[in-house]
Amino acid sequence: MLGILWGLVVLxxxxxxxxxxxxxxxxxxxxxxxxxxxxxxYNFLKARDV
Known part of the structure; x- marks a missing residue:
């Protein structure tokens, strides 16, 4: 899921x-x-909490 969101960010x-x-x-x-x-x-901060 995170890869898709990063792809969207780049696009x-x-x-x-x-x-x-x-x-x-x-x-x-x-x-x-x-x-x-x-x-x-948001995803960066969420990934750090885990």
């Missing part, structure tokens, strides 16, 4: 970079990046 980060460079999708890309970073931090 959303790549879309964010494309949106930043090509000026497409505006704020949606930034919202997706914030969600990806939030998921990554």
């Amino acid at each position: 959303l980060f790549a879309f964010w970079v494309l949106g930043l460079v090509l000026h497409i999708a505006g704020n949606l890309i930034h919202i997706a990046l914030v969600l990806a970073i939030t998921l990554a931090i």
